[in-house]
Amino acid sequence: MTERRPDPEALLAQARAEEQRATRGRLKIFFGASPGVGKTYAMLEEARAKRREGVDVVVGVVETHGRAETATLLEGLEVLPRRAVEYRGITLHEFDLDAALARRPTLILVDELAHTNAPGSRHTRRSQDVEELLAAGINVSTTLNVQHLESLNDVVAQITGVRVRETVPDSILDQADELELADLSADDLLTRLREGKVYVPDQAARAIEQFFRKGNLIALRELALRRTAERVDAQMRGYMQEHGIRETWPAGERLLVCIGPNPAGARLVRAGKRMATSLKADWVVLYVEAPGQRISASDRDALVQNLQLAQELGAQTVTVSGLNAAEEVLAYARTHNVTKIVVGKPTHPRWRDKLFGSMLDQLVRGSGDVDVYVMSGDVEGEQPPRGPLPGRPAPLAEYGRAAAVVLLSAAVSFPVFSFRSLTDVAMVFLLGVALVASRYGRGPTIFAAFLSIALFDFFFVPPRFTFAVSDVGYFLTFGVMLAIALLISGLTLRIRAQAETARERERSTAALYGMTRELAAARGQSELVAVVARHVRDTFGAPALVLLRGSSGRPELPVGTSPAYPMDEKEQSVAAWALAQGRVAGAGTDTLPGAQGLYVPLAASSGIVGVLGLRPLDPKRFQDPAVQHLLERFAGQAALALERAVLAERTQAEQVEIQAERLRTSLLSSLSHDLRTPLGAITGAASSLLEDKGTLSEATHRELLGSILDESRRMNRLIGNLLDMIRVESGALQVQKEWQPLEEPVGVALIRLEDRLADHPVRVHLPPDLPLVPLDGVLIEQVLINLLENAVKYTPPGTPIEISATTTDGVVRVDVADRGPGLPPGEETKVFEKFYRVPGATATSGVGLGLTIVRGIITAHGGRVWAENRPGGGAAFHFTLPLGGAPPPGVPAPAPAE
C-alpha cells in the first residue's frame, strides 16, 4: 500500500463529525477504575481553574457524599438547584435539565454519567440528559467509572462478582472530545477507603466489601487504563488518517453477530462489540426471524432489548426472515462483505442436530472464506421458565374431526380388507392420517396416528379383534405410520406458518398501500391528517392522532380532538419533545416512558412536519422490530403527504399573493394615470385663466372653463366607480330591493346621461306588460349608466343604442345593445374583469372598472350578466334580474296607457 492519499470516505465522515462538533458542546469525561479514585475532585478542580479564566461554569449536579474536601471545592461555584421528584413517597433530588438548558452556561458539570433518573424524568438515563445538553451547544464535564461501560459490563461482573445495573453505551465514550483518567493505585485507594474518604452507601455495604478487594481493584485499574489507551490509539489513528498516514490501515473487517430470541444474546452482542473494537471493524447484529415460530413474551422482550443494546453499542441491527437460519446468515454475509461471523454455542440437546441437522454445522460448511467464531452462549442469571410448547393449541373440535376421519378410514378398510391385503388397509389408514395432518395441528395428527394404529391393530392385524400382535413385523408398520404422520404435520405447519407470515406481510403492505392511496386522493392538510389517524388506528389497533408543527414550532392540537385520545399537558410536552428532537418518545421508549402515548416524528425531506401520536394498549407490542418498522413506514408516508400538502398550500398562497400584487400594481398605475390626467387638464386651464393678462379671447376663456368642468365631472365619475368597486369588492354592497317598474331606473339613467348621449339615438323597448321587478333602484341605475357609457365610449357617434327588456322563466332580461365595432372575439367574458380595457383603446376610455361593477351589482341581485357580439355588428350586454315570486299584496297590476 503505497498510496498516501487519505481515504475519501473516511475524510467525509471526519468532515461530518467535525461539522457536528462545531455546533455541539464539547464532552469531557473524567474516567476512573472505581469509586474513590478522585474523578469528581479532578473535575471540580478543573472547573475552578476554568472559572478563574473567566469561563461561565455552572454545577449541574455534583454528589459530595458528605466529603469535606469535595464540598470545599464546590464553594464559589454556581450550583443549579435540583429538581424534587416524588417517587413512591420518597423525594428524590434530580438534575434539572430544563433549568440547565434555560441557564445556558458555557460549561456545565454533571457528575455520574451512568446515573439512572427517577421515574417521571424526561429521560431514563442521565447520559441522555447530557446528550441533550451537548446538542444544545453546552460543554459538559462528567465522570464515569469503567464498570459502567456497556461493553465491559460482563468482564467487570466476572472480575468482581458484582453486576452493575447502571450502564452507558460505549458510543458516549467514543464521542467524548476529551477523556481524562483519574488514576490511583489499589493500595492508595484502599488507604483512602479505610480513612473513610470513599463514599460507601450503607445498604450495599456487603457488596461494596466484595467489590473493593485488592485483586478487583487492580483488574479494574487495568481495564480503565486499557480503555483509555485504546482511545489514545484511536486518536492516534485519527491523526494518521487526517494526515494521510496509511501504514497501519487495517483491511476492512466486517463482523456479523447472530443472535436468537433468548437472553443469551446480550452476551454475544457485548462480545461482538469487544471484537469489533479490537478489530476496528464495522459490525452488524443480525436476527433471523423464522416465519410462524412461536416465541414466548419474555424471549421476545429479551430479543428487543438485545437489539437495542446492539444499537447503543454502535452496531447496525438487521432483522431478516427465513426458515433456514444458516442460509439467511450466509446470504447476508455474502451480500454485505462480512469477514467474520459470531454465533452462540448451541444450547439444545445434540439429538436435535442429529435429527434435523445443525445450524452451526451448515454455517461453518457454507461459510467459505468467512471466519466463524463460536462464543459461549451462557445465559446470564437463571433462564426464564420456558413457555408451553409453541404451536397453536388445537381446539377439541379438531380432535373430534380427526377421530371421525380415522373412523371413516376404518369403515372403508372393511370392504378393502375383504378382497385386498393388509398392506392396502394400512395405506387407507395412512391416507386418513395424512388427511388429518394436512388440515389440523400436530396434536390431532398424533392423536389420529395412534388411533389409526389402535384400530388397525384391533380390527385387522391378526389375531383380529384383540390388541395383541402376532407378528413383530407389524410394529414397523406402526412406526412408519407414526413417522409419516409427524413428517406431514411438520411440513403442513411450516407451510401454514409461511402462509401466515406472507399474509401478515400482505396485510401490512395492503394497509400501507390503502393509506397511501387515500393520501393521494385527499385534499388539504386537515383531510390528510384525518386519513393518517384513521389508518394508523385501524392498522395498529390504537387511538391515533397527528399533530402538525404549528407556526410557533410547537405541535398544534388538531381541531376536534377525539375523546379516545385526550391530550393533556404532559402528553403535549412529550409530543413537543419528539417534534423538536426528531426522535421517537413516550410509552415503550427510553425517553419519557411515563407518557400514555407513543410519539413518532413525521420526518419529511424538508424537516419534521409533525408528530404521529398513538395510545397503545400494549406498549410492548411496539418494541417488536416488525411493528416498529411498519409504524415508521406509515410515519414516512404520512410525512411525505403532509409535506406535499404544505408545499401545495404555500404555492397556492403565493399564487394568490402574486395575483393580489399584480392587481395592486395595476390599480395604482390606473389611479395615478386616470386621476392625474384630468387633474393635469384642470390645473393647466385654471392657471392659464388666473395668469391671463387680458390676452385670451372670450371664446378661449369659455373653452378653458368648459374643459375644467368636463374634466372635473370625469374625475367625479372615476372616483364614483372606484368607490363602487371597493363596495362591491369588500362585500359592503347592500342591495335594498323594492318592487318597481324597470322604467324608473332606465329613465333616471337616460336623464343623467342626457348630455353624453346627445350623439347617439337611444331606443327603449320596454313592453307595457312588464311586471314590477324587485331591485335596488340606485344600483340598477348605476348598472344602466355604466353600460350606456360603455356603449358611448366604444361606438362611433351617430350609431344607435337600444335598451330592451323581456320576461322569461321568472327573470327579467335587460339588453343594452349598440352598433359599434363589437367586442374582440374570445374576450366576451374578459371584459368583465377588473382593469380590462379593449386593446387599442384611447386614454379617455377609463379605468376599466365599469363592467366589473356591473357584474358585482347584478351578482348581488342574484342575476347574471354576459356580453356577446350581435349578428349584423355591434356588442350586446345582457343582464337578468330574478323576479322572485309575486309582488307584495295591494299593488295594482300595471295597466297599459289608455
Next chain:
Amino acid sequence: MADPGPVVLLIEDEPQMRRFLRAALGNESYRLVEAATARDGLAQAAGRNPDIILLDLGLPDGDGIDLTRRLREWSGTPIIVISARGQERDKVAALDAGADDYLTKPFGVGELLARMRVALRHAARAAGGHEEPVFTTGELRVDLEHRRVFVAADEVHLTPTEYRLLVALVRHAGKVLTHRHLLREVWGAHATSQTPSLRVHMAQLRHKLERDSAQPRYLLTEPGVGYRLSAD
C-alpha cells in the same frame, strides 16, 4: 335694485365649498351668512332670520338631520340639504325631517340657483296662502279649479288616485317629494309602506302624461328618494 337680495345662511364646514358658494351667490345679489358648525348655524338661523338655509349634512359637530328637525320646531325657512353621493338614506331622512330639497355634491351653480329659486317661490306662495288656479309646465297643463288635465291640446282622463298624486306634485312643483310624503298626502297617514303601489300609479301617470314614459320630461324620479315634478 334698492331691494336688498334674500339672506342665505350657509352651514358648511369646508372652506373651499364656502369660497365657491360665496363667489357664486355674491353674483346673484344674495346676501350670504356663513356658519362652519351646526351650533353656529343654529345661532345664526335665530339671529339673522335668513330667507333660505343651505345645510351640509356632513358637519363635524352634529347631525344635519337633527339640525333640520330643530330648525323646523320654530322656523318655516326653506332648507336645502347638500350631501355627497351614496347618502340616499340621509337625504330621505332630512327631507322627512322637514328639509325642502337636496343637492348632491358635486353640483353646478345653475342647478343650485334653480333649486333656490323654487324653494323661495314656494315659501312666498305658502306665506301668501295664494294658489295659482292653473299650473303649466311644458305641454302639461293642470287646471286645479276645474280638475282637468291637458297634454298640449288633448285632455287626459285620470283616475281619482292619479289625479290626487298629480295635484300633490303640482303643489310642490320643482321640489323633491319623498315616497313617504306622497303616500301620506295621497293615501293618508296609514299607507306609508305602500311604496310599490305609489310606483305603479306613478308609472301609469307617466304613460298618460309623458310622450316617452321611459324618458320622462315632467314626472322625474329622484333615485332612492322620491319624485319631483319638473317646474321649468
